[in-house]
Amino acid sequence: MKRITKAALAATLALGATAAQAQVLTLSTTNPGGLAHSVGTAIAKAVTETTDLRMVVVPAGGSPMPAVAGGEAECGINIAYDLAYYVNGSAYYAKDGAHPGLRMVAAVLPSQLAMYVRKDSDINSVADLRGKRVPSELNAQLAIGAVYETFLKLGGLTRDDVTSIPAQSIVQAAEDFSTGRNDTFAFSIGTAKVLEVDSSVGGLKALQTEDTEANRALLNDSLPGAYFSQVEPSERAPQIVAPTNVITFDIIMFCADSVPDESIAKITTAVHDNKDMLAETYKAMARFDPAHMAPEIPGVSYHPGAISAYQSLGMTAPQG
Numbered sequence: 187m188k189r190i191t192k193a194a195l196a197a198t199l200a201l202g203a204t205a206a207q208a209q210v211l212t213l214s215t216t217n218p219g220g221l222a223h224s225v226g227t228a229i230a231k232a233v234t235e236t237t238d239l240r241m242v243v244v245p246a247g248g249s250p251m252p253a254v255a256g257g258e259a260e261c262g263i264n265i266a267y268d269l270a271y272y273v274n275g276s277a278y279y280a281k282d283g284a285h286p287g288l289r290m291v292a293a294v295l296p297s298q299l300a301m302y303v304r305k306d307s308d309i310n311s312v313a314d315l316r317g318k319r320v321p322s323e324l325n326a327q328l329a330i331g332a333v334y335e336t337f338l339k340l341g342g343l344t345r346d347d348v349t350s351i352p353a354q355s356i357v358q359a360a361e362d363f364s365t366g367r368n369d370t371f372a373f374s375i376g377t378a379k380v381l382e383v384d385s386s387v388g389g390l391k392a393l394q395t396e397d398t399e400a401n402r403a404l405l406n407d408s409l410p411g412a413y414f415s416q417v418e419p420s421e422r423a424p425q426i427v428a429p430t431n432v433i434t435f436d437i438i439m440f441c442a443d444s445v446p447d448e449s450i451a452k453i454t455t456a457v458h459d460n461k462d463m464l465a466e467t468y469k470a471m472a473r474f475d476p477a478h479m480a481p482e483i484p485g486v487s488y489h490p491g492a493i494s495a496y497q498s499l500g501m502t503a504p505q506g
Contacts, residue, residue, distance in 0.1 A: 214250035305389030312341030322350035450491025
């Protein structure tokens with residue numbers, strides 16, 4: 187068994203003698219309360235309860251990827267395009283070099299992000315942000331900073347076309363909007379933070395982005411594996427005032443290529459077959475689509491064990 191962290195070892199010992207006989211795999215996530223931790227907790231439960239494997243969630247504190255690359259964990263939960271950057275040593279990971287030993291296993295949850303403005307604003311599309319104040323840098327969350335830059339590109343804008351307002355995180359950018367420091371902010375649809383800001387400013391609306399062939403190519407180039415989805419107005423997200431195209435990317439599970447194929451096949455099948463259990467543990471997993479588990483993430487190879495599982499399930503995973 188590979189080396190695991192002290193926290194994982196303590197959790198494993200607490201499981202008792204029966205658990206000690208099972209193969210233990212650690213799953214690196216963000217801290218408790220974060221999306222990756224919630225998703226990881228649901229997956230670990232499904233794997234532990236439906237296979238002869240024992241999966242233990244271990245918060246990494248920051249990005250889960252270095253923990254897996256460094257051998258401190260076998261698997262992790264992350265954003266698809268962020269994994270692509272890390273595996274290929276590109277974008278903001280250029281100085282870190284490539285990490286080809288990390289392999290894709292499954293897309294487990296779509297995440298939809300929109301840009302918001304005040305509901306009474308005359309700004310209706312991302313292109314209308316020309317000359318407006320837009321969050322920038324996001325040094326504590328470079329992956330989210332990349333989303334802001336992509337939104338601007340999709341609107342035909344550059345940083346020279348807007349006034350950049352530095353922020354450390356996605357939450358700070360939203361709070362700056364509430365206080366009037368920004369004219370827009372990006373956040374996941376239907377989240378508590380969006381509802382909070384909506385209430386504080388008297389209403390929000392999401393900005394439209396054109397879903398064209400050129401924009402789809404730009405989106406996939408800027409955020410590998412990302413795609414557009416159209417969101418309809420609903421009670422869950424009153425900020426969607428008309429059918430709106432938003433940036434969508436997958437929350438994914440990845441593992442080290444050193445994890446045995448048989449173990450990865452069991453994990454993949456357990457996730458595929460247990461949507462109801464996943465949703466019972468974390469309500470948002472009701473959006474998990476087993477038919478969408480194996481999308482192509484440019485520059486990221488699938489683990490051979492996952493490919494084998496998908497073949498057994500009658501599905502196809504990218505081979506490259």
